[in-house]
Each structure stands twice: as C-alpha cells, then as structure tokens.
Amino acid sequence: MPSPQGTPVKSVVVPFEPDTSPSPLGRLGYEVPERWHTVDRSAHAPHIVAVPGDEGGDRAAALVTARPHTAYLKIVDAVGDVPAAVEAVVAHARDRGLVQVKWEGWTASPETAAAAGFAPLRPPLSPVEDGAGPGTGYVRWLCDGPGTDPPYYGQTTHFTCGAVTALVAQAHGGTLPWEALDREAELTLWRDATNFPACEPIGLGVAVRRAWPSAPVTVHLDTDRPVLLDHYTEEEQEWRALLQHTSRTEAGRTGVPVDPGHLSLAAIRSAIGRREHVLLLLSLARMQGFDVPHWVLCHGVVPGAVVIEDPWAQAAAGDTWVDAHLLPVPDSSLDTMSTLSADRFRGAVAIGRPQQRDASSDEPADE
Structure with a gap:
C-alpha cells in the first residue's frame, strides 16, 4: 500500500x-x-x-x-x-x-x-x-520470482534431510503426489540411502535411482575418499567407508554416473534452467552458526541468488518454516557453504525429468 x-x-x-x-x-x-x-x-x-x-x-x-x-x-x-x-x-x-x-x-x-x-x-x-x-x-x-513453488516438508528427525530433499524434488517435479510426502516415505528413503546416520552423496543418488528408476540421476563428488566421517573414531570410520565403497559399486551397476569434477554454481543454475533439481550438501555454519553437514534442495534461480528448500529450521532461534521455504541464498554464499571440510569437496545429486514423459510433459505440472 x-x-x-x-x-x-x-x-x-x-x-x-x-x-x-x-x-x-x-x-x-x-x-x-x-x-x-x-x-x-x-x-x-x-x-x-x-x-x-x-x-x-x-x-x-x-x-x-x-x-x-x-x-x-x-x-x-x-x-x-x-x-x-x-x-x-x-x-x-x-x-x-x-x-x-x-x-x-x-x-x-x-x-x-x-x-x-x-x-x-x-x-x-x-x-x-x-x-x-x-x-x-x-x-x-522484489524481482521476478523463481516459478512454481515446491511443497514445504520439514524433516521429522535430525538425520533425514537427504531423504526429504529428494522427496520434495520428486513432488515438485510431478513424479510424486504431494500427499505421499509423509514420515513413512521420509524414513523409508532414508533407510535405503543412509551411511548411518547421514546420507552421503553416492548412497543418496543410488537410493533415488532405485526409488524412481525412470529419473536420470547424476552424483557430483569431487573427491574419491569417503566423506562425512571426520568426526568418527578410526574404528567407526572403517565400516562406514566400506559402505561408501559399496555405494560406488552399486552406482556403477545401476548406471548412476559419478562426476568427479567440481560442480560450479553456474552449472547448478544451468541444471535448474533445464528444470532439473539439485540436492546440495552444505554446512550450516554460516546460516545457523554450527558446522554440521546438511542437505538442501536447489530448485529456482533469481538475479544473484539460488532459491533453496531447507528441510530444517532452528526454532530456538526464532527460525521457522517461513525462513526455510523459498529461501534465496546469494551465489557467493552458497558457493562457500557447499565447500566442505579440509578437503574442500562438493557433493550433490542432480535429478532430471523422468525419461518416459512425452512431449506433452514439457508443459509445467499442474500443482
């Protein structure tokens, strides 16, 4: 007014x-x-x-x-x-x-x-x-918005962010009915993807392919060592590293490519422009003040920023789902947030549009 x-x-x-x-x-x-x-x-x-x-x-x-x-x-x-x-x-x-x-x-x-x-x-x-x-x-x-909004679903555990971002991506893409987004679906996909308790990029990509065989999936991980294990003891690292090796083997068996190149912000923007969804692993240190790895969904772009869905909000700080939904993060900030650990690696899972759709599916889904 x-x-x-x-x-x-x-x-x-x-x-x-x-x-x-x-x-x-x-x-x-x-x-x-x-x-x-x-x-x-x-x-x-x-x-x-x-x-x-x-x-x-x-x-x-x-x-x-x-x-x-x-x-x-x-x-x-x-x-x-x-x-x-x-x-x-x-x-x-x-x-x-x-x-x-x-x-x-x-x-x-x-x-x-x-x-x-x-x-x-x-x-x-x-x-x-x-x-x-x-x-x-x-x-x-205050600019042209990113287009059709995804549904917002907040993770119901401290460790199911990867599964939730994949489910929201599929609901936004029209592959999964909104009403199917519930705790049972969240925990079922997490159980298939987990490296106990986190979801590492290759395991998450393989689980997405198993859940939606027609969806093109590419894992981007620019390190060949096991990830997200630095805070565990050597004994705890050993068996989790073995599970990550098994995930790589399964990715090769099921045809999930693992791109060892560094995924740039420009490439993320290009993927979103092709109506793909990018599940991106980042640290919460800059947004929330603690260095915890966390999965978010990149689904839209606006001038200077990528629009994400964050399935977690810090209620104790007055942070709510209103903050976490349709959250614009400047490219430079997102670049820093998603460069992880001393190895400075980046992990992501890109999910394309289902291959069996015909030309009529080029029209936006009716949501």
Missing part, C-alpha cells in the same frame, strides 16, 4: 535487544507481542524498522530478522500502522539489494498481506509444533 502521493515512508532502523527495550518500542504506544521477547533471535540479526509519527512517537514498527548470508528479510510481526510498517520494511530490503521479503502469519490476515503485495505461502505438509512457527506465511518477491 503506497504512502500518500507515492512518497516513500520514512523509517528508523535499530537493533532489537529484548533486555534493553529499544527506544522505538518505548515510544510506540502499542502492545508488543510477547513472542518478540521469548525467543533468542540474536543469531539472525533482529532489528526494528520503525515509522516515526507526527508528534514525536512512532506510528508503526516491525520486528525483522533473517538468516545470515541470505538475500531476504522476514517480518515476524508488525504493530501500529501495519501497512506503513510493512512498506518501510520492503523499502529497507530494496535499499540492501535483497530479493525477497517474507511475513510470518502470526497476526497478518490474508487480506492485509495481499494489500501489501504479498502472496500466501503453501502451508507445510509436515506438522508445525506449537510455538515452533506460524500456521501461515506470506512472501513478496
């Missing part, structure tokens, strides 16, 4: 520190939701975007956060003159060169969000625990 005469809304941006109650909140005169104070959001750069009023107070304010090294902002809540607060956040995002603003649906109605130029996000297919996130969310792209 534009301001009168199309003039930009003036705003003040200050860090949000719950214990010190920033001055914009003190002057606002509106009730601030308790959720602003009950979660430690410090890892995601929380700040207040406030719109000054005519008589010294503040007309509106929004609590805004975002994962580090990404290309979006998220409105947790807006209070006061909500349209003015949201307009100020959008202007703030544009000033920072970001490509997207999201809005958690704790208090925002579909009508208010639509009036501000936001589209509803599809609700997650996996249940959202009480307090772990809103039931609804909204998105506004």
